[in-house]
Amino acid sequence: MTDTTFVPQPPLDYLHDGSTLRSWLLTTDHKRIAVLFSLSITFFFFIGAVAISVVRLELLTPAGDLVSDDTYNKMFTIHGIVMVWFFLIPSIPATFGNFLLPLMIGAKDLAFPRINLLSWYLYVGGAAFTVLTLILGGVDTGWTFYTPYSTMFSNTAVLPAAMGVFVVGFSSVLTGVNFIATTHMLRAPGMTWFRLPLFVWAMYATSMVMVLATPVLAMTLLLIIAERWLDLPIFDASRGGDPLLFQHLFWFYSHPAVYIMILPAMGVASEIIACFARRKLFGYSFMVYALVAIAVIGFFVWGHHMFVSGQSPYANVVFSFLSFMVAVPSAIKVFNWTATLYRGSISFDAPMLYAFGFLGLFTIGGLTGLFLATVPIDIHVTDTYFVVAHFHYIMVGGSVSAFFGGMHFWWPKITGKLYPELWARAAAIAMFIGFNLTFFPQFVMGYLGMPRRYHVYPPEFQVYHVLSTAGAAVLGVAYFMPLFYLIWSFRHGARAGANPWHAKGLEWQAPSPPPHENFITPPMIERPYDYRPEDVATARDMP
């Protein structure tokens, strides 16, 4: 209509769309909230890491010579509480999930942007209680808050610690509600359920668990608070209560919580493996069913935490059987990832190295889980380092490896910068070596009878503890390295294009970093993981 030629300015990317503190703290942009979450969980990751460093140093020698037994108990407790609720549970969902879910389904934002911001503030509220716990001298109940110790005997700051977990639970619930509603309501036209990336399916399955399990934990903690603070008889056996009821309610949440940690990791691994094997993901629909099956069956197995607690032996048999059931969909996933690699054109970039780490370590963690689901073996190794090693293979070997894999894979998308590849590969390899050195000896000493949560131990276990502490040092370095080179690359790294990996998936069709409402032109929707062998040539000349 007018004569003047109008050249549309590309919209500002989300990082530069407002630079005041207020524009960050009151943002409703899912990408900015993801960044807020990632900064907060990084902070807590290092608190948890410091706490466990003290534990590992103490365990260098059989005698209790570094810290007192009380301090030791507080250290492993704060490590557990912080790592479970303030790092692992929100780790992948609240950061990558928040950032990527709308991008991957072609939406402008999550369904309820303000609720999303509220989620972060609830996290901060829970975090404040946890910091208060630390200021008040810590808590020594273990992350499980078992009664009657937590309600009647512990002289530490149990109430603020329980309040912190109570509050942060609502952050999880709201994130879950938001993700479920977004996946149902905001998929772009043509993005059918069976075209969704597995990462989105993983977020959906995780959200189911968050919404259905977390409130039960909240109620359980409320009962603990009522018993400890108001002296109401609820679990106190001397007044007719049943401590096992606490364990049932606690594990009704806390076993599914393991799936809140591992399902997102499975989603991340699926994205990375398909991309760097340049292969269509093997058995897509089975992968989807397996994710949902794990989320659902995960609710039926909690009793395997109570085999020696005085639970009925018949219940033990039921829970043992159901725990074996959950291995079936998990195995389907492992086989399908492996089959995706078959005849793939594999490149060993840093995200892929992390994904390989995930695959191997998750498999070991999963298989040792079957040992623990077997009642007689579980009775032998209950409360030993065997259990500690098992769940660290799942949560750290599995989830944290995938978290770092995802961090590298989507770093160019999130920041618009490329990280130094060589450093990243070195960190990935160091993490794998450090992890195994830390936790493999724990399988051995656990099987030989070294109990968990003891700060002194018989000298014959020292060699394993020394190996483990040495491994933890390597692991610590491997965790610090990305902190430095990623921050460096954020300032000085080469600019990344929209799709540096030549990956499929809608998020790669948006600019890097994406603008406020994500897509400049509506994204093209294809079948998921539509990688073809002829893409290999182009993929090879990556920057």
Next chain:
Amino acid sequence: MSDAFLRKPFENLERQHMAVSFGMWVFLVSEILLFGGLFAGYSVYRGLYTQGFLAAGRETDIVYGTINTAILMTSSLTVAVAGRAARAQFGRMAWRLLIVTFLLGLSFLALKGFEYREDIEKHLVPGAGFALAQPGAQIFFSYYWVMTSVHAIHVTCGLIGLLRLIIASRRNFAWLAGSASEDATALYWHLVDLIWIVLYPLLYLVGRSHG
């Protein structure tokens, strides 16, 4: 006109309304599980201490309990009609019904307060000097206090939600039909009623027919 109520990231109002009511339902499911944990504990102890629960259940005040049930049910009625009125573009009628609902909710809390005072006077707070000696009676009352106070917190949240609707729409009744908030708040309020419907037989109808 309808675009005034459209919020990011939705492209049409109908979808937005669907999303809000679906999102609210998902949240309500988590609320059901929250109380589910309490119901589970209650059931376990009721199985262990049947006689103690019967003896303790007799001590709750069935008059307050029944009147309060009727009040909540009526408030559910008024908020349900309010929603229907709003959708039929009878904004003023909807607004007035929301005020009635709010007042009914407030009277529920007031009656609950009187009931609590009576309970305390009857030494029904677990601990030293508790009125009943049967094993399990104190546990019944632990659950009584936790269940009713968690429910009262939910009533309070519902009242805040209703108040927000009333204030936000005081000059623009069309807001009630346009924005999805009315639907979400009403759903939440119904859930508060629904939970109470289940609590009522567990706390007030226990042991009435025995000596």
Next chain:
Amino acid sequence: MDDRARKRELWIRPLLVWSGLCILLATTCALSYVPLGAAALPVALCIAALKAALVGAIFMRLFENNALNRLAAAAGPIWVFVMFLLMGADYFTR
């Protein structure tokens, strides 16, 4: 149809449900004084379930709503049932 008639019509179905709820409330309250023995609790809970179903189906509009909301609503009772079932596996066999 004028506004008055339409407004009155808005009330019909909710009022029917409300009267149903009131009748059920009176019934369950009265029944609690009848010595039913072990049947007292199941009867009271069945009436509560009926009331809850009425509120859910009509007041919360699950009856007229889309299948998605019904599916979401069903998840709550189903998961509570799972909790009861598997906790029962312990408590009933101890």
